[in-house]
Amino acid sequence: MGDEKITTAAVIIIGNEILSGRTQDQNLCYIGQRLENLGIVLTEARVIPDDERIIVDTVNSLRAKYSYVFTTGGIGPTHDDITSASIAKAFGVRLEQNAGAMSALKSYYEEGMINDARIKMACVPEKAVLINNPISGAPGFQLENVFVLPGVPLILKAMFEGIEDRLDNGPPIVTESITTNMREGQIAEALGKIQDNYSEVSIGSYPFFKRGRLGVNLVLRSRDKKRLESAGMEVRVMIIESGGKILDNS
Template sequence: MEDTVSQPVTAALLVIGDEILSGRTKDKNIGFVADYLTALGIDLLEVRVVPDIEERIVEAVNALRAAYTYVFTSGGIGPTHDDITADSMAKAFGVTIDVDPRARAILEAHYGPDQLTTARLRMARIPAGADLIENKVSKAPGFRIGNVHVMAGVPSIMQAMMDALAPTLKTGRKMLSQALDADLPESRLAERLAQIQKDHPDTMIGSYPRTNDGRFTTQIVVRSRDQHTLDAAADAVATAIRETLATL
């Protein structure tokens, strides 16, 4: 990785495409990106899905890039007329866009000069000043402009691009977690958990109701970037579970 910083590193994911909003294509990228960034120590704090409308893409990109350390996008950099993400990024950053000689060389080497059709050449159009993101699957590169990383929507290609760009990212301290299972309904623990959260403000405590053979149970997950803080809060939750069970 590029470096690790003490302050949280934040991110947003912008999913672009009419096919996602219509339900014709089922998104597989949100969960992957969330898991991937969490493993790196980057907090994914927002996901937006927008249609293939330039103004909507530009609006979302400019809002997200101002709010987070990184923005990642998926979709809309293919060879067809409705793949408008690259043009929208150029407009958002106020730069020109044209066939990039680096991207053209990659596509020529992959397809051969005689097979580089007008449609395929569209995938070599890159906003001015952008860096390329390697695509080991189908070769057509993504690109990075400012703090925005523009990737394909096809999951296998997007995942390969994430692997390629990961070493360039700043990462924060990784979030640690501990799960505790309680043979109790969530309501029995709600007040105790609220107090534990208040007593340990540097943690995040989530409770997740479950059913087990018709019984309501709860899993409590404690998260923190500091092991000592995590252990203290988890011990408090374990005590709350034990003491609540003793009253039944």
């Protein structure tokens, strides 16, 4: 541990429809889970409108700060799809028609169906490496440490799987969930003391109200499996000693 290099990431969700509440974002949750599996720490996410200046500034600020940046949304054929052009601007490079992307579009669309708007989806910043789209033809792309992905969750997932082998994994993060019928206020003090003794373990406490049950989910996360197990044991003992029960996770 100690001086192991931590791989970090940020997600930029681009789209007026997320900010207006028209669309419930699903991509952040998915990307967060995949990165956690890869041992990459997702440190920040931003949701921003379809505005070139804001996209350029946000991408440039975050790509300097994190190992990886993933953008979602805005790479389709319509006038409000301005992500690719904005990324080119952020890097100060030209947007160009990419031969690989054109051939992907050609194999997806029937002959005669490729028009100017669709050709726009084959225009990516120069030197970008394509990200294959196994579902609807139009590719995403990687430029240095920035990965440009679509907004439609089904397509995003299919494309994300294809880039996981390009990412430097960090040491894997191990997690343990413990569910109890106790209320947060009943265990907070004892839980805080356990946290104080385990600086390598992050203990999160999340109250729930579902199917008529109340309780707390405690989630332990660490890169140190032994310390995680030991902290988990102490949390279980603490719950029993406080008069609580440990419930099935669900």
